[in-house]
Amino acid sequence: MxxxxxxxxxxxxxxxxxxxxxxxxxxSFVYLVGPTGSGKTTIFRLIIRDILPSEGTIALGDWDLLxxxxxxxPHLRRRVGVVFQDLRLLMDRTVSENVMLxxxxxxxSETEARExxxxxxxxxxxxxxxxxxxxxxxxxxxQRVAIARALVFEPEIILADEPTGNLDIETSFQILDLLQTxxxxxxxxxxxxxxxxxxxxxxxxxxxEKGRIVEDRSSEKSKKKSSSKEDSQEKVExxxxxxxxxxxxxxxxKLEILAKND
Amino acid sequence: xxSTVSKYVRRSPYQALSAALIMSLTxxxxxxxxxxxxxSIRFISYFETRPQLTVFxxxxxxxxxxxxxxxxxxxTGRTSSITYVSKEEALAIYKEQNKKDPILLDxxxxxxxxxxxxxxxxxxEYLADLAGIVRGSPxxxxxxxxxxxxxxxxxxxxxxRRLGIAIIAIxxxxxxxxxITIIGIKITVRREEIETMKLLGATNWFIRAxxxxxxxxxxxxxxxxxxxxxxxxxxxxxxxFEAFLRGVAIFPISPVMMxxxxxxxxxxxxxxxxxxxxxxxxxYLK
Numbered sequence: 292m293x294x295x296x297x298x299x300x301x302x303x304x305x306x307x308x309x310x311x312x313x314x315x316x317x318x319s320f321v322y323l324v325g326p327t328g329s330g331k332t333t334i335f336r337l338i339i340r341d342i343l344p345s346e347g348t349i350a351l352g353d354w355d356l357l358x359x360x361x362x363x364x365p366h367l368r369r370r371v372g373v374v375f376q377d378l379r380l381l382m383d384r385t386v387s388e389n390v391m392l393x394x395x396x397x398x399x400s401e402t403e404a405r406e407x408x409x410x411x412x413x414x415x416x417x418x419x420x421x422x423x424x425x426x427x428x429x430x431x432x433x434q435r436v437a438i439a440r441a442l443v444f445e446p447e448i449i450l451a452d453e454p455t456g457n458l459d460i461e462t463s464f465q466i467l468d469l470l471q472t473x474x475x476x477x478x479x480x481x482x483x484x485x486x487x488x489x490x491x492x493x494x495x496x497x498x499x500e501k502g503r504i505v506e507d508r509s510s511e512k513s514k515k516k517s518s519s520k521e522d523s524q525e526k527v528e529x530x531x532x533x534x535x536x537x538x539x540x541x542x543x544x545k546l547e548i549l550a551k552n553d
Numbered sequence: 554x555x556s557t558v559s560k561y562v563r564r565s566p567y568q569a570l571s572a573a574l575i576m577s578l579t580x581x582x583x584x585x586x587x588x589x590x591x592x593s594i595r596f597i598s599y600f601e602t603r604p605q606l607t608v609f610x611x612x613x614x615x616x617x618x619x620x621x622x623x624x625x626x627x628x629t630g631r632t633s634s635i636t637y638v639s640k641e642e643a644l645a646i647y648k649e650q651n652k653k654d655p656i657l658l659d660x661x662x663x664x665x666x667x668x669x670x671x672x673x674x675x676x677x678e679y680l681a682d683l684a685g686i687v688r689g690s691p692x693x694x695x696x697x698x699x700x701x702x703x704x705x706x707x708x709x710x711x712x713x714r715r716l717g718i719a720i721i722a723i724x725x726x727x728x729x730x731x732x733i734t735i736i737g738i739k740i741t742v743r744r745e746e747i748e749t750m751k752l753l754g755a756t757n758w759f760i761r762a763x764x765x766x767x768x769x770x771x772x773x774x775x776x777x778x779x780x781x782x783x784x785x786x787x788x789x790x791x792x793x794f795e796a797f798l799r800g801v802a803i804f805p806i807s808p809v810m811m812x813x814x815x816x817x818x819x820x821x822x823x824x825x826x827x828x829x830x831x832x833x834x835x836x837y838l839k
Contacts, residue, residue: 339752341752365751365754365755365756366754367754368751368752368753368754369754373752373753375749375752379745379748379749379752381746381749392750392753393753393754393755395759396750396753396754396755396756396759401556440753444754
């Protein structure tokens, strides 16, 4: 589905990504974990061809993103739904209008686009908020609007860049649940986060540090593929221990949320 | 798309007003210039169809003597027509031309108007020779050479045309620059929104089209306002012009012709607005 082969990206001769290799299968849920500045957003920008790699190749399905003509870039971006780190909602447009926006590009009529946008908004739990403006919503609701906008084109892949970045833990899990529900319907989800507490033990985790993959923790569903094969074994062992340790904390938080909801 | 354009216009009304006003000014000038061109063409063609040589006689000249001079001109074989206008006929023409001004009519009698002949030459180059023949006659008071009048008119209208074209060129340039600046500001203000739209999969055309339409909109409004005002003013002042140019039959100008002029101007204005917007889009939306 998405394949990075020896991808290096330099900004002003400074490498931001260094020889990145991974393959994400269709329908999988993959976390991209790493501290701020580790290159997570750069990977997403490369996938939507906002920038080009300095070296290496990137493929999305059967499209080679390096040789993709510029005229095809809008089509590529409609195959990929993006939840931006800063959301990029248009503050002077209503919730519905924000979600309708990508549909307008395809020439869909306003009525049809509005109907579809409101259906998707209802699915993400925002029924009744259609005519509100983003500034009238809570952080979690705005995040849902961004997710709805990414979903409205029924993309093959959702790229979610720190979708829980500024949210409290309860809302973060709600957003995560939403993304997992989307994934269960067959959409590939590639989610960047620096919050390891959110990571479910069943899904694949790619850990990024200073532009290099230091760990590729595969789930039962997908096979491990790491760019930094050298000395990775040791790191994988360490990560398994971290995983074991993180689970009880996550479970505890989830139980607290359930108790609150009750 | 139309609703997007209307939103863009409503969001910055003063910029929109500036763009529409400069376009109005430009197309007001273009319309005035076009009307003056139409009038000058009619004015010149009016004089071109007038007798090419008018010979005014002294009061002492008898009809027989004048007839003798007419025969002399006819014998050259270079005249296509010679028409005699007696003092009484001259008075009748004068009265017809000044029928709305009784004071002028009261002051003039047939005695003070000269008899004349109006001569048409078979070819323009014969006029100088024909004029030479009549100028030598002691019966002749004055010879009016129509070609001189037409040549003077043409040189005046050409000078006015050059000045008009220069003024219009300046106004068109200013209009284009103003629209480029205004659309450029709008693009800069909406940079983030445009960036987001691109990242979400909008094509370049989808992003550019509203700006191009906005430019066309300024052209449309400007040409209708400027052109419409100029045409309205022309019809309002037409009776005064007509009275001023009495006897020169260049009026009326058909309203259909004016509507055609306005339609052409509107198309040109829309294209000009789109061109200016396209320049802005090329400059600011790389």
